[in-house]
Amino acid sequence: MAILRTFARMAFQRLANDPEIQAKIARVVKTAIIPRAEQGWEQAKPELKKAKSKAEGLARKLQHKIEN
DSSP states (O other), X not given: OHHHHXXXXXXXXXXXXXXXXXXXXXXXXXXXXXXHHHHHHHHHXXXXXXXXXXXXXXXXXXXXXXXX
């Protein structure tokens, strides 16, 4: 297993040092990954707001019960 890990690490180091591959990766990140991540974030925002509102409501109820 250690040999495979070493081989994989060496392969990734060579790929990481190749300027052409770095440029391709940067292009893919800018054109595909970032837009998808932004889209996912926009889709998740309403659900996160609902969860936040629900958590705040539960916290208020708990605080009210503790104070009484």
